[in-house]
Amino acid sequence: AQTVTQSQPEMSVQEAETVTLSCTYDTSESDYYLFWYKQPPSRQMILVIRQEAYKQQNATENRFSVNFQKAAKSFSLKISDSQLGDAAMYFCAYRSTRSGGGADGLTFGKGTHLIIQP
Amino acid sequence: DTAVSQTPKYLVTQMGNDKSIKCEQNLGHDTMYWYKQDSKKFLKIMFSYNNKELIINETVPNRFSPKSPDKAHLNLHINSLELGDSAVYFCASSLIGAEGYTFGSGTRLTVV
Numbered sequence: 001a002q003t004v005t006q007s008q009p010e011m012s013v014q015e016a017e018t019v020t021l022s023c024t025y026d027t028s029e030s031d032y033y034l035f036w037y038k039q040p041p042s043r044q045m046i047l048v049i050r051q052e053a054y055k056q057q058n059a060t061e062n063r064f065s066v067n068f069q070k071a072a073k074s075f076s077l078k079i080s081d082s083q084l085g086d087a088a089m090y091f092c093a094y095r096s097t098r099s100g101g102g103a104d105g106l107t108f109g110k111g112t113h114l115i116i117q118p
Numbered sequence: 119d120t121a122v123s124q125t126p127k128y129l130v131t132q133m134g135n136d137k138s139i140k141c142e143q144n145l146g147h148d149t150m151y152w153y154k155q156d157s158k159k160f161l162k163i164m165f166s167y168n169n170k171e172l173i174i175n176e177t178v179p180n181r182f183s184p185k186s187p188d189k190a191h192l193n194l195h196i197n198s199l200e201l202g203d204s205a206v207y208f209c210a211s212s213l214i215g216a217e218g219y220t221f222g223s224g225t226r227l228t229v230v
Contacts, residue, residue, distance in 0.1 A: 039159075043223065047218065050218070105151050108161040110160050111159050
């Protein structure tokens with residue numbers, strides 16, 4: 001079974017600074033998807049960014065980018081120019097492509113609570 | 119026009135009661151899921167279901183049962199509620215073969 005580990009229960013960053021959230025995972029599969037989800041106090045799960053394992057290029061979405069190291073099974077999220085609205089829980093998640101990937105669902109890490117200091 | 123909607127958003131009930139949480143998606147997705155988020159914010163899949171296959175996480179008590187009247191709905195029924203069932207329950211949907219998920223806004227269940 002796959003596991004996802006987020007080793008930072010909480011991170012704090014000054015507004016406008018850059019912060020990196022860590023995620024490692026364990027799998028024997030060669031093809032899969034990786035995600036970062038944001039959960040603000042409203043508890044809505046919001047997709048931040050996704051990465052397909054067969055793509056070497058790191059995904060980028062505006063101020064959010066990932067550092068995907070497939071051999072090291074590492075998938076960190078970098079947030080540039082941090083804003084107060086970025087304060088939330090951030091979850092790293094893994095999805096298999098086995099059997100179309102659908103039935104297996106997402107395996108989540110335990111989350112990192114990101115605090116933005118004004 | 120919410121993509122994945124859950125009702126109710128909050129549910130407070132007594133131990134031993136039976137309750138249901140409803141979920142509907144209007145995205146045309148073929149697979150739906152239920153996740154449980156515990157008090158420590160840990161999210162774990164409970165069920166995934168499409169029109170062919172129900173997959174149950176083996177750690178889920180059989181007091182929990184998903185019921186799908188059609189492809190757009192996957193309700194969660196819980197019998198004999200226990201204090202430990204208190205959590206936030208999320209419904210989600212996706213297309214098989216596509217990587218994206220859409221989550222509902224969650225139902226906070228409190229058992230007293």
